[in-house]
Amino acid sequence: MVDTTMGEGGHSYAFLSRFPSLSIIGVDADSTIQAVARERLAEFSGRVDFYRGRAQDFFASYPASGRRPDTILADLGVSIFHYERSGRGFSFSRDEPLDMRLDPSVGVSAAELLARMSEKDIADMLYQNAEERYSRRIARAIVQARGRGAIASSAALAELVKQSVPVSYRYGQIHPATRTFLALRIVVNGELSQLPALLEGALRVLKPGGRFGMISFHSQEDRVVKNLFREKSKDCTCPPGVPFCRCSGRTVRLLTRKGVTPDEAEVKRNPPSRSARLRVVEKIKDAEVK
Numbered sequence: 001m002v003d004t005t006m007g008e009g010g011h012s013y014a015f016l017s018r019f020p021s022l023s024i025i026g027v028d029a030d031s032t033i034q035a036v037a038r039e040r041l042a043e044f045s046g047r048v049d050f051y052r053g054r055a056q057d058f059f060a061s062y063p064a065s066g067r068r069p070d071t072i073l074a075d076l077g078v079s080i081f082h083y084e085r086s087g088r089g090f091s092f093s094r095d096e097p098l099d100m101r102l103d104p105s106v107g108v109s110a111a112e113l114l115a116r117m118s119e120k121d122i123a124d125m126l127y128q129n130a131e132e133r134y135s136r137r138i139a140r141a142i143v144q145a146r147g148r149g150a151i152a153s154s155a156a157l158a159e160l161v162k163q164s165v166p167v168s169y170r171y172g173q174i175h176p177a178t179r180t181f182l183a184l185r186i187v188v189n190g191e192l193s194q195l196p197a198l199l200e201g202a203l204r205v206l207k208p209g210g211r212f213g214m215i216s217f218h219s220q221e222d223r224v225v226k227n228l229f230r231e232k233s234k235d236c237t238c239p240p241g242v243p244f245c246r247c248s249g250r251t252v253r254l255l256t257r258k259g260v261t262p263d264e265a266e267v268k269r270n271p272p273s274r275s276a277r278l279r280v281v282e283k284i285k286d287a288e289v290k
Helices: 010-018 031-040 055-060 080-084 110-116 119-130 135-146 154-164 178-188 195-205 219-232 264-269 271-275
Strands: 024-028 048-052 071-075 211-216 252-254 277-283
Touching (some): 010 071, 024 031, 031 048, 055 195, 071 195, 110 135, 110 178, 119 178, 135 154, 154 178, 195 211, 211 219, 219 252, 219 277
16 A cells, blocks of 8 residues: 555554555655654554655656555645644744745745735635635735734734735634645645646556545645545546547546535544545556557
């Protein structure tokens, strides 16, 4: 099995405990959280290997002669570790440096991103990635605030967003900065832009007959997963008007017609699961290369 987003190793621990003959490769870009997973999974020594890096890179470099996994799991949610213990500004409830990178050695921080982007680009980012209805107001407030100094902390950004939206929006069901933080995290880590490569790479490497599960946490992610899985499950994907079918036909079978969501009992046990949605496919065959 490949756990493409191992995090602290929770999913891997459950699988290793239930299936004694299973071996797992755990992938994660964050060396700090990977160290936590190593300690947590120490009792399964000999059954777990670790790869530090992004999942799409792992699959892109997977050797053609390598042993192919028959199970792949990707949990696209950010670990509780990052919100509570990373100190990188993922949470608007803490006062931390505004970084948000899953791998601090790669790319630019959220603070640097906000310092560089135009007002229009900030507004577009908030609306397109998190469907923030007050994206323009928030973007205007950010640009005005940075003229007085850098927006360097998560608490400063959260308060700025709170003060820029209508009073009625400040005290809704979710914190008014929720969507702003989500949109920033997505862009900082390239979560949506890199998702297709992860999906395609995993399906290429997966052994025929194997299963691939994806857990997403917001509508944009789920839409990408749903559309790709449905496309791969079609009998023919050739463009309209092509006289003869030239594609390899469907390569996966949908095992979840609709995304599987947690019930009330699970949400009570694990509140962060409330927005999770699981989709699973079974690989029928390898796609033909033409």
